Amino acid sequence: DYIFYTDWMWTSFVVFSVSQSTMLAVGAVYYMLFTGVPGTATYYATIMTIYTWVAKGAWFALGYPYDFIVVPVWIPSAMLLDLTYWATRRNKHAVIIIGGTLVGLSLPLFNMVNLLLIRDPLEVAFKYPRPTLPAYMTPIEPQVGKFYNS
Numbered sequence: 001d002y003i004f005y006t007d008w009m010w011t012s013f014v015v016f017s018v019s020q021s022t023m024l025a026v027g028a029v030y031y032m033l034f035t036g037v038p039g040t041a042t043y044y045a046t047i048m049t050i051y052t053w054v055a056k057g058a059w060f061a062l063g064y065p066y067d068f069i070v071v072p073v074w075i076p077s078a079m080l081l082d083l084t085y086w087a088t089r090r091n092k093h094a095v096i097i098i099g100g101t102l103v104g105l106s107l108p109l110f111n112m113v114n115l116l117l118i119r120d121p122l123e124v125a126f127k128y129p130r131p132t133l134p135a136y137m138t139p140i141e142p143q144v145g146k147f148y149n150s
Contacts, residue, residue, distance in 0.1 A: 012070065013115060017108040020072050024048075024107065025100040028081055032095070038086045045078035065127065067118040073110035077103045 028041035049071060056069040084099035 013108075013111060016072060017111055020048075020074065020111075021077070021104045021107045024074055024078060025081065025096075025103040028078060029085075029096055029099060032082075032085050033092055038082050038089075041078035041081040041085070042075060045074035048072075048074050065119075065124050067124070070111075070114060070118055072107070073114050074107065076110055077107040080106055 024041065024045060028044045031044065032038065032040045052069070052071045056066075056071060059069050060066055080102045081095075081099040084102060085095045088094035088098060
């Protein structure tokens with residue numbers, strides 16, 4: 001169970017940092033360039049944060065520990081992206097390169113700080129053992145030789 005939770009935490013950090021950075025940078029820059037509205041990235045990040053809180057509640061309702069899902073810290077990175085867009089409004093390529101780099105570097109950093117604040121996976125593994133299979137999916141041991149002497 002310890003391996004299960006530590007692997008899940010590490011996978012979440014690495015895979016989600018890359019995907020969330022890309023999702024935020026591409027989605028928000030695309031929207032900002034077509035609407036011309038600064039502040040769009042922060043709005044976008046706020047929606048994703050609320051969505052993740054809902055998902056966290058759903059997993060918790062399924063019996064997983066409260067910090068099994070760690071809510072990513074999108075909003076500060078999105079504010080950096082909005083600031084970059086405001087500063088480089090005349091150069092669309094600059095907001096993509098500079099803003100995307102800032103998001104790609106800052107979001108994993110904020111998420112690492114966030115992960116440092118959650119409980120130790122070993123404690124979580126002992127308190128919440130990995131969910132077992134339901135009775136109808138549990139393998140049945142073969143009954144070979146059971147009635148040999150009867």
